[in-house]
Structures are given as C-alpha cells and as structure tokens.
Amino acid sequence: MNQAEFNALCVAPSCTLREALLRLNTMARGFLMVLGEDRRLLRTLTDGDLRRARLAGLSDAALVLELPAQPPKVVNEDATAAVVLELMDRHQIDHVPVLNAQDHPVDVVLRRELSQRIWLSSPHLGEEETAFVEEAFRTNWIAPLGPHVDAFERELAEHVDVGHAAALSSGTAAIHLGLLLLGVQPGDTVFCSSLTFVASCNPILYCNALPVFIDSEPGSWNMSPQALERAFESARRKNCMPRCVVLVNLYGQSADMDALLPICERYNVPVLEDAAESLGARYKGRASGSFGHLAVYSFNGNKIITTSGGGMLVSSDAALIARARKLSTQAREAALHYEHVGVGFNYRMSNVLAGIGRGQLRVLDERVRQRRRVFERYQEALADIPTVRWMPEPTGYLSTRWLSCFALEGEGAAAQCNVLMRLMERHSIEVRPVWKPMHLQPLFRNAPYFPHADGVDVSRQLFATGLCLPSGSNLSEVQQDRVIAHLRRALSSSVDTRALA
Numbered sequence: 363m364n365q366a367e368f369n370a371l372c373v374a375p376s377c378t379l380r381e382a383l384l385r386l387n388t389m390a391r392g393f394l395m396v397l398g399e400d401r402r403l404l405r406t407l408t409d410g411d412l413r414r415a416r417l418a419g420l421s422d423a424a425l426v427l428e429l430p431a432q433p434p435k436v437v438n439e440d441a442t443a444a445v446v447l448e449l450m451d452r453h454q455i456d457h458v459p460v461l462n463a464q465d466h467p468v469d470v471v472l473r474r475e476l477s478q479r480i481w482l483s484s485p486h487l488g489e490e491e492t493a494f495v496e497e498a499f500r501t502n503w504i505a506p507l508g509p510h511v512d513a514f515e516r517e518l519a520e521h522v523d524v525g526h527a528a529a530l531s532s533g534t535a536a537i538h539l540g541l542l543l544l545g546v547q548p549g550d551t552v553f554c555s556s557l558t559f560v561a562s563c564n565p566i567l568y569c570n571a572l573p574v575f576i577d578s579e580p581g582s583w584n585m586s587p588q589a590l591e592r593a594f595e596s597a598r599r600k601n602c603m604p605r606c607v608v609l610v611n612l613y614g615q616s617a618d619m620d621a622l623l624p625i626c627e628r629y630n631v632p633v634l635e636d637a638a639e640s641l642g643a644r645y646k647g648r649a650s651g652s653f654g655h656l657a658v659y660s661f662n663g664n665k666i667i668t669t670s671g672g673g674m675l676v677s678s679d680a681a682l683i684a685r686a687r688k689l690s691t692q693a694r695e696a697a698l699h700y701e702h703v704g705v706g707f708n709y710r711m712s713n714v715l716a717g718i719g720r721g722q723l724r725v726l727d728e729r730v731r732q733r734r735r736v737f738e739r740y741q742e743a744l745a746d747i748p749t750v751r752w753m754p755e756p757t758g759y760l761s762t763r764w765l766s767c768f769a770l771e772g773e774g775a776a777a778q779c780n781v782l783m784r785l786m787e788r789h790s791i792e793v794r795p796v797w798k799p800m801h802l803q804p805l806f807r808n809a810p811y812f813p814h815a816d817g818v819d820v821s822r823q824l825f826a827t828g829l830c831l832p833s834g835s836n837l838s839e840v841q842q843d844r845v846i847a848h849l850r851r852a853l854s855s856s857v858d859t860r861a862l863a
Contacts, residue, residue, distance in 0.1 A: 364847045365854060368470065372397050375404060375427035382426055383412055393457050395434075395467050396426055402465045406434045406457070436461050439468065439781070443479075443790045446471045460788065469851075471788050479790040480845060483664040483765060486729065486836040491721030498714045506691075508713025514720050515674070521723060522641075522649035524657070524676040526683035529711035529719070530690055533638040533660030533673035537608070538565035539686045539709065540634045540656040540675055544606045546571050551602060553593055555585045555610035555617075555636070556799040556811060557821035561660075562610050562636050563800055574604065575801040577814040578821045583753050583767075584617035585609055586820065587625060589812040594629050596812070603629060609654065610636040612797075613753060613830070614666065614733070614764030616645035619653045634658070638673070642666055642730040644760040651676060661715075666729050666764050666835070667722035669715040730762045732835035736842060737763035740831060743846045744768075747853050749775065767796060769828040776826040782852040783829065789848055796828030 372395050373382055385394060386409060394407040407426065415429055436459045437446055446458050450473055460469035498510060515527040530536045546552060548570035554563045556575035566573045576593055579586035590607070597603050607626050611617055616637075626633050635654030637643075643650035651657035656679075661672040675686050688694070693706025711719075737752075744750050753767040770778055779795070786793040799821040801811035814820045832845055 365851050368851065371395050371470065372467070373407070373426065374399075375425065377426055378422060379412055379415055379420060379424050379426065380422035382407055383422075386412070391457070391472075395459055395470075397467070401467075403434055403436065403459055403461060403467045405429075405432045406459065434459060436467075437471075437788075438462075439784060441788060443471075443476050443788055446788060447473075447476050450476075469785060469788065475844070476790045478841075480792060480832045480837070480841050481834065482792040482794055482830060482832055484834045484836060485663050485668050485670070486834060487668075487718075488721065488725055490724050491718045494717030494720050495714055498717045504712070504714055506710040506712045508716070510713045510716035510720060511711055514711075514716040514723070517720060517723055518659070518674055519676060521726070522651050522676065524649075524652050525678040526680050527674050527676040528683050528686040528690060529716055530673045530675060530686075530709045531711055532561075532671055532709075533636075533658050533662065534561040534565060535690070535707065535709040536658040536660075536673040536675040537562065537634065537636065538568050539689055539707070540658060541565055541569050541571070541606065541608075542689065543656060543682050543685055544632050544634060546605045550605040551597070552606055552608060553590065553604045553631075554608040554800070555612070556801045557583065557612060557797055557824060558610040558636070558800065559638075559797055560800065560803065560805070561638070562608055563806070566608070571605065573800070573806060573809050575799070575806070575809055575811045577799075577812060577819060578612075578824065579618070579814055580820055581754055582612075582615060582618055582756055582759070583820075583824060584612050584615065585622055586814040587618060587621040589814050590622060590625050593810075593812040594625060594631075598629070604631055606632045606634050606655075608634045608636055610638075611640035611643065611650050613767050614640050614643055614762035615753070615755065616640060616643050616650045616653075616759060616761075618756070619645055623653060632656075638662075639665070639764050640762060642726050642762045646758045655679070656682060661719055661722070666733065666762055667719070667726050669711070669719040669722065672711050672715050672719065729835040733763045733766075733833055734761075736833050736835070736837055737766040739839070739842055740766050740768075740846065740849075744849065744853070747850070749778075750853065763833065765830040766833045767828060767830045769796070769824055771827070778853075779827055779829055782849070785852045786845075786848060789844075791845055791848065792832060794830045796824045796830060798825050 396404045456473040458471045459467045462468045519527040546569045550571040552566045553574050557578045563573045577586045577589040632655040635657035637651035638660035640650040641659045656677045659674040661669040690709035693704045695701035749772045751769045755761045
C-alpha cells in the first residue's frame, strides 16, 4: 500500500454513508479509517458496519458520525507482526491500524501480508540439484567424501580460476583451516575487517590468537587501505607483525585489491580472502576469491548458491589444499589403521550436499543476474529519495548484490532506520541493519581497532544508518513491489489530512 492509497482509506466523520460506501468500493480494502479534525483515529468503518446501518434504518445521506461509537482495535508503532496477528485472531478482524504517540494512524497491517512473509535472502533451488542428490542416494554415497565432493571441488575451482579447492562443512570451518594453514598460533595477531559477520573472526579466537580490526572505506564499504596502512605501521613500531590479514569481501562485492594487496606484500604478510558473501563477484576481470593466498566461500542457506550448509577453501597452492583435506578429516595419517599425529577436525562436506552444490553452481551466473536486477529495481524505484545512498559499486567492480544495501543520510538518519525496520517487520518483511562492526561487539571489546581516519569511523556510521533489503534471486516482482511500497511510505511523508473526505 503506497501513501496515496493509505490517504484514500481516511475519511472524515462528516462524510455520508453513501460517500463511505463509494470509497470502500473504490479502495477494495474492506475498511476505512475515520479521523477527527485533530487527525486522531475515531473508528474503523467496514462493509458490515454500513450494512448494519442500513438495517437500522439510516439513509444514504446519514453521516458517519451518526453511527454508534465503536472503539477501534489498534496497535502502536512498536508492535511486531506476532502481536498484530494475535490481535487479529482474538477479534476476528483482517486489518489493524497502527497509531503513533499522538494517536494518529500512520500505518495499516493486513492479515494477508502476515501470511506471506518476505525473507531477506531465501534459498533458491532448481531442478539441477535433484538429479545429483538422487544419484548420491542411488549409489549409497551419503557420508562425507564421494564423487560429488571431488567434482564440486574441481568445478568450483575452474569457475573461479583457482587451482585447487577443498569442500568443507561451513565457511567458518574454511576460515579456521585457512588460519591454521597460514601458521596462526596462540598469541599471534591477525588483522581482520571490522564490518563483517562474526564468522570472519571467531576462528581467530579458536586459534587463541588476537584480532586487530580494520575499518571500512566509504568508496566500497570494504577494508580501508588507509586504516590498514596505519595498522601495519603501528605493528612495525611495536615489532608485533600480524600472522595474516583476513580481508572480507562484503555483501557480494570485492574489496579494493589493487590498493590493499601491495600493502600486505610490502610487509610480507599473507592474505586470507573471506569471499563467503561474494561468490560470482569480479574485480577488474578476476573472480572474487582468487586474490588471497587462501580464500573462503560459504554455501549457507542464505548465500547466492547454497548446499544448505557448507563452505569451500581454495588456493593456487596444491600443498595447502592437500593439507586442508587432511586436517578436515581428523588429520588421519596414511596407514591401514587410524593413526593420528596431530589434531584434526571433522570439517569435510558430505557427498549429498556436494551434489546440491554442483547443481547450484550451474545456475550461479543466472543467480547473479537476478540479484543485480533486484537491486536495479530498488534503485529505480527510490531514485527520487535523496537521503538514500546505495552501497557503491566502483568502476571495474562487478558486485553480485548478494544483498541490496543502502545507508540513509541527513539528520535523524539512525532513528529513521529504526522506524523503517519496525514498519517492515509489522508487515512481515525481513529487513536487517548492516553488520554490527566487530570492534563494537562485546566479545571483542578489548581488541585494537584502526578507523578509516582520525575521527572518521566508517563502519560504525554504516551500522547506524545502513539497511539490507530482501534480495533473493527468487524474489518476485509482486513481492518486491510490496517491499518498495512500504519503503516509500516509510521514507516519505505521513498521512495527508487534505485527503480526508
């Protein structure tokens, strides 16, 4: 429902029953809201109310204010979808007005919306996956390892033009192994992007190492070269160089490799490229995930392709990937019996899940096109709202737009984000803040942090004013239109009293 439609649902007590009936018929929503001169909601008006008025002998010329008083069933702006639905069920109604602190209606929730939730990024499966999974069952290759695992590793490595790959149980497991393979030991420091999901840095703690967080830069929302340079300078002065740098490619977009990699190379520190969110993205012609000494992809259920759960560790170094495979299968030695010299992990992907991954990989390019189209429709629909600043895509980058993200500008932007998220949740639409930076997380309260510039904390600001919209490749245009309508209402003016009859 857009703002004009919302305004058209509002009538004055002085309108006649005939005028109300015509408005009901035109709007086809089944109800109207009767507002007083002070814009307070006096009551709702339904088809049933008008039928009862006719049965009571009131004429078409009678005024709405002559109807018996009937306090409306309402909720406030903090109400969740669950609270609204409970109210609807209790009173057997299909619409609930939302009032602000002044008792003015600012929104209406409809039952049909609550039964049709729109997710941020839901799995999108097709027909290719079924054949591979059926083959796994038919051949009884169910447990970890099997021909689909080998083929998935080979096919993904070819797709991103990296020599070798190890299919694992999750992207987090891949990061953990990557850190171990790069020699991270207890007491070491590891530089890591701050604006990311916690899975990027939890494995640093698994290794009993110490994270040092690096801010984002405004041009791509990814790691700031300026902040990274200052972090290295500080480490050099303290004679405490990091063991590696975990460089995150955020929301389906590569970091600025031409600016970041030379800094790491100058200090001879390897890069673990966290491309968990960016499979299918490209940077100046090269695949995201093809730049680091090791790189990681995730196939979690919300990612651009999914195996329901899983990840991949890739590298051009065959020895590193061979070591990863060994560590991921409990570090078993080559012996007839089970021989173990070092600590290993149960991190391998199953043959069944790898079969799903093979089918998903075949549609990756199409999924990228679909998500980019979702982003373009948002961009077009909100082009006239000057406070919306989309996540930039610099020249030479190809973002997958895994998630369509924007930040609001101007006074009160953070408060407006909170209002918008509450509104979307009332309508059963999943909208989330941009990642809360790791340097603001209680878990890492004592970790060092290097902002983009003195007094300029980019990731903190993006968290305060940034939002992620429903972005799935299976998001229909009808669903997206519903999201856009609520976005426009939240980002533009409130109810217009001049619309009252």
